[in-house]
Amino acid sequence: MKFLPIFLDPSAGPILLVGAGDLVRARLRLLLAAGAHVRWHATDGDFAVPGLDAAAASRIERGEVDPRTVDLSGIVAVFCASAGEIGEHVAARARSAGVPVNVMDDPAHSSFIVPAIVDRGDVVAAIGTGGASPVVARRVRERIEAALPARIGDLAAMIGRWRRSIHDHIPDLPLRRRFWERVIDGPIGEAILAGRSDEAEGSLKAIVDPSIYAGASVPGEIEGRVTLVGAGPGDPDLLTIKALRALQDADIVFYDELVTPEILDRARRDAVRVPVGRRIGKPGIGQDAINRLLIDAAKSGQRAVRLKGGDPFIFGRGGEEVEALREAGVACSVIPGITAGLGAAAEFEVPLTYRREALRITFLTAHKAHDASNVDWSALTDRKMTVVVYMGITAAAAIRSGLLEAGRSPETPVGVFARATRPDAKSVIGILDHLPALVRDVEGGPAILVIGDVVSHSAPWRNASQNSSLQTFQMAAE
Ligand code: SAH
Numbered sequence: 001m002k003f004l005p006i007f008l009d010p011s012a013g014p015i016l017l018v019g020a021g022d023l024v025r026a027r028l029r030l031l032l033a034a035g036a037h038v039r040w041h042a043t044d045g046d047f048a049v050p051g052l053d054a055a056a057a058s059r060i061e062r063g064e065v066d067p068r069t070v071d072l073s074g075i076v077a078v079f080c081a082s083a084g085e086i087g088e089h090v091a092a093r094a095r096s097a098g099v100p101v102n103v104m105d106d107p108a109h110s111s112f113i114v115p116a117i118v119d120r121g122d123v124v125a126a127i128g129t130g131g132a133s134p135v136v137a138r139r140v141r142e143r144i145e146a147a148l149p150a151r152i153g154d155l156a157a158m159i160g161r162w163r164r165s166i167h168d169h170i171p172d173l174p175l176r177r178r179f180w181e182r183v184i185d186g187p188i189g190e191a192i193l194a195g196r197s198d199e200a201e202g203s204l205k206a207i208v209d210p211s212i213y214a215g216a217s218v219p220g221e222i223e224g225r226v227t228l229v230g231a232g233p234g235d236p237d238l239l240t241i242k243a244l245r246a247l248q249d250a251d252i253v254f255y256d257e258l259v260t261p262e263i264l265d266r267a268r269r270d271a272v273r274v275p276v277g278r279r280i281g282k283p284g285i286g287q288d289a290i291n292r293l294l295i296d297a298a299k300s301g302q303r304a305v306r307l308k309g310g311d312p313f314i315f316g317r318g319g320e321e322v323e324a325l326r327e328a329g330v331a332c333s334v335i336p337g338i339t340a341g342l343g344a345a346a347e348f349e350v351p352l353t354y355r356r357e358a359l360r361i362t363f364l365t366a367h368k369a370h371d372a373s374n375v376d377w378s379a380l381t382d383r384k385m386t387v388v389v390y391m392g393i394t395a396a397a398a399i400r401s402g403l404l405e406a407g408r409s410p411e412t413p414v415g416v417f418a419r420a421t422r423p424d425a426k427s428v429i430g431i432l433d434h435l436p437a438l439v440r441d442v443e444g445g446p447a448i449l450v451i452g453d454v455v456s457h458s459a460p461w462r463n464a465s466q467n468s469s470l471q472t473f474q475m476a477a478e
Contacts, residue, residue, distance in 0.1 A: 014036075228308065
């Protein structure tokens with residue numbers, strides 16, 4: 001973030017505008033629309049602004065003196081058309097007087113920049129690109145325009161009118177937040193957005209006990225809950241819409257070592273974030289302690305999210321957590337995520353059930369050589385079965401010998417896909433016989449192994465066979 005977005009109160013004092021031309025007039029209209037009082041130095045002496053209503057026009061004060069000598073006391077912000085000789089002078093004076101200054105299209109001379117704006121009355125979205133690209137900002141604005149209901153500003157205005165009184169009724173912040181969520185997401189919000197403001201206002205007035213309306217079983221007391229959320233394999237854009245909503249609603253987030261910082265960034269800004277996973281070289285706090293934390297958080301009335309890499313129910317210990325919560329009488333629910341095997345398959349174009357070549361998929365975990373010895377490899381010898389191995393890096397040699405001894409062909413194509421869907425993703429492909437060498441080559445995890453004929457359809461395999469590097473690599477691995 002290069003610039004910190006803040007919203008300026010236009011009644012705080014006059015704004016100085018220096019310059020002439022259409023862009024300056026557009027800026028003037030924006031300032032007037034926000035209710036500002038503008039001291040305008042039209043450098044060409046032309047103060048005409050067609051189409052302004054009388055009330056807006058009355059808030060323009062003509063600056064007749066040279067703008068370079070203008071008195072800056074009491075001015076809350078300065079806008080200049082361009083640096084030029086006058087602009088540079090005004091900008092330098094504003095800076096030394098500590099007054100925020102913007103020179104149009106010139107971040108170097110500006111102490112603030114003007115964002116692209118979506119204006120819905122009390123709801124205003126400001127979009128910035130740090131001055132890098134107004135076109136990108138415009139595209140983002142189009143998306144927000146499309147997503148925001150037209151009357152969202154009315155909703156905010158109504159809440160603004162009731163805020164004080166609800167604050168007095170519900171002093172507890174989490175409960176109050178929940179009250180407003182119920183208002184916004186329920187029939188009252190719906191009525192406002194549909195233009196039925198009187199009905200909404202009436203329903204709000206009719207609420208007898210706001211804390212009960214917020215979901216408290218006893219007035220003032222709230223029930224917490226835990227949501228197990230699948231974070232997907234790493235790319236934050238692979239979160240589901242439900243996962244995003246849960247993250248935005250969470251008071252506290254307990255997350256795994258597999259969850260990337262970019263995903264954690266999507267949680268509500270003031271949510272408490274608690275790492276509970278293993279760290280490199282450190283064992284983690286253990287499953288019982290995690291269960292305890294989840295139960296305690298819910299019992300203290302918080303909405304907790306347990307954020308897990310991939311999907312919570314694929315080698316994620318989600319089952320144990322749900323059972324512990326159930327036993328403790330804590331409400332919980334599960335939001336699925338894209339499991340690493342599917343993320344990797346999509347990224348590297350491995351058609352896991354390619355017609356006629358693979359009729360089945362097995363998701364397998366073999367963390368240590370010891371786990372590998374517990375696997376019944378004879379169940380995995382069917383050539384038409386794709387085997388996806390989680391946590392298989394350390395046990396690669398045992399996986400190779402298990403499958404070979406059970407009779408799977410040493411020539412079976414294998415893909416090792418590391419850090420799938422992350423910026424530093426890497427794939428190494430080869431044959432089952434060379435598995436331990438392939439695994440070494442991805443240079444660290446997390447990595448998934450995909451074993452089966454379908455790997456020969458993957459993008460890295462096709463690329464390798466096109467430039468025949470596959471053969472060379474296989475020889476090198478021998
Ligand atoms: N619940 C998770 C799996 C947890 S087990 C899921 O559904 O994906 C941890 C294993 O997942 C890692 O050892 C690795 O095999 C795999 N994994 C997780 N993220 C991965 C990624 N981005 N790329 C490749 N493998 C990944």
